[in-house]
Amino acid sequence: MKYNFDEIVERRGTDCLKYDGMAKFYGSDDNLPMWVADMDFRTPDFILDALKKRLEHPVLGYFNHTERFRQAISSWVLRRHNWRIDNDWILFSPGVVPALAAIVLAFTEPHDKIIVQPPVYHPFFYVIENQNRKIIENPLKLDGENYLFDFEDLEMKLKEGAKLLILSNPHNPVGRCWKPEELRKLSEMCLAYNCIVVSDEIHSDLMINGNRHTVTANLSPEIACNTITCMAPSKTFNMAGLSTSEIIVSNEGYREKINHVLTDGIHIHCGNIFGDVGLIAAYENGDEWLAQLLDYLTENVNYAKRFIKEKLPVLKTFNHEATYLLWVDFSDCGLTHAELAKKLVCEAHLALNDGSIFGRGGAKHFRINLACPKSTVTEALIRLEKTFSKYNP
Numbered sequence: 304m305k306y307n308f309d310e311i312v313e314r315r316g317t318d319c320l321k322y323d324g325m326a327k328f329y330g331s332d333d334n335l336p337m338w339v340a341d342m343d344f345r346t347p348d349f350i351l352d353a354l355k356k357r358l359e360h361p362v363l364g365y366f367n368h369t370e371r372f373r374q375a376i377s378s379w380v381l382r383r384h385n386w387r388i389d390n391d392w393i394l395f396s397p398g399v400v401p402a403l404a405a406i407v408l409a410f411t412e413p414h415d416k417i418i419v420q421p422p423v424y425h426p427f428f429y430v431i432e433n434q435n436r437k438i439i440e441n442p443l444k445l446d447g448e449n450y451l452f453d454f455e456d457l458e459m460k461l462k463e464g465a466k467l468l469i470l471s472n473p474h475n476p477v478g479r480c481w482k483p484e485e486l487r488k489l490s491e492m493c494l495a496y497n498c499i500v501v502s503d504e505i506h507s508d509l510m511i512n513g514n515r516h517t518v519t520a521n522l523s524p525e526i527a528c529n530t531i532t533c534m535a536p537s538k539t540f541n542m543a544g545l546s547t548s549e550i551i552v553s554n555e556g557y558r559e560k561i562n563h564v565l566t567d568g569i570h571i572h573c574g575n576i577f578g579d580v581g582l583i584a585a586y587e588n589g590d591e592w593l594a595q596l597l598d599y600l601t602e603n604v605n606y607a608k609r610f611i612k613e614k615l616p617v618l619k620t621f622n623h624e625a626t627y628l629l630w631v632d633f634s635d636c637g638l639t640h641a642e643l644a645k646k647l648v649c650e651a652h653l654a655l656n657d658g659s660i661f662g663r664g665g666a667k668h669f670r671i672n673l674a675c676p677k678s679t680v681t682e683a684l685i686r687l688e689k690t691f692s693k694y695n696p
């Protein structure tokens with residue numbers, strides 16, 4: 304079956320953050336919304352149908368995460384990422400960010416140090432700072448069009464005694480799909496300094512141009528023992544509103560600690576019936592839909608990059624290997640960050656993510672969500688061209 308990703312789905316009036324929440328963040332709701340990291344595509348029918356079927360039963364009481372739920376996850380990671388796991392390694396969390404917060408609680412005390420690699424997904428900062436832990440930055444470095452780990456700096460930071468490193472694999476917002484040798488080096492350094500790696504792999508299914516995701520924990524048994532993996536069907540299948548994700552931990556001691564926080568500590572282990580139904584439907588039936596989605600996203604990313612290179616050389620894009628979120632550098636326009644942000648909203652009428660939220664290295668950069676019909680991407684690019692081509696070299 305051929306899925307139609309060109310369809311424009313009217314999302315306004317559904318209380319969705321991307322459209323109906325836009326005015327609060329951008330001052331008006333008449334921008335083209337290319338910010339919140341969800342997709343404008345329909346959640347696939349095999350998921351919607353499963354949810355409708357569950358609604359045929361009239362009782363929505365408490366429920367258990369079943370063996371089928373765990374099996375759907377372990378089969379998916381084996382099929383998609385060549386990662387063989389035991390069903391017992393899986394813990395439920397109502398989202399990856401809540402999982403990160405629980406992991407911070409489980410393994411650290413107030414004032415303990417936790418490493419992040421900016422520019423990076425902003426809630427990494429919140430789960431550390433808002434629980435009174437200390438952020439240690441190991442900024443990515445740029446080599447031409449390629450963002451890289453800075454291992455020299457990492458070693459210095461590890462020597463300061465960090466307890467955890469929160470890794471974005473693949474990386475949001477810069478779009479790198481980290482290679483096995485990069486992940487191995489990072490993981491082995493963390494292992495040598497007793498720093499646990501928390502690998503946020505929520506975007507791992509979203510590979511562009513045929514790149515292959517490497518599960519950090521799958522690199523060696525020693526690395527597996529020191530790694531906690533967070534995954535979810537939410538980005539892949541556009542079902543973030545179902546608040547359902549999985550934490551996968553082979554190290555039994557670590558798993559017990561996290562489970563203790565999730566269950567006895569903050570009691571967020573239950574979830575909702577629809578999340579489990581959606582996850583099972585997604586992971587059991589999603590391969591063909593995902594293959595077509597990845598072709599479509601790859602086309603959108605390559606199209607946007609080509610357009611920018613040809614018509615807007617003042618803007619810079621990077622080696623983009625994963626995620627539907629394109630990271631764009633506006634520094635050569637010669638404007639301040641505030642001027643750029645204002646022009647984007649007031650002149651281009653585009654709601655993009657402001658790069659400064661991602662921390663160091665984010666100023667004068669903006670993130671564009673390309674998970675939308677190609678006609679929307681075209682409209683966004685034309686608006687960018689109208690506003691910024693006068694700054695072209």
Ligand SMILES: Cc1ncc(COP(=O)(O)O)c(C=O)c1O
Nearest residue numbers: 340398399400401424475503505
């Ligand atoms: C790297 C990363 N982690 C986590 C999340 C959000 O996870 P959740 O909605 O499951 O809390 C996002 C959403 O954009 C993300 O990009």
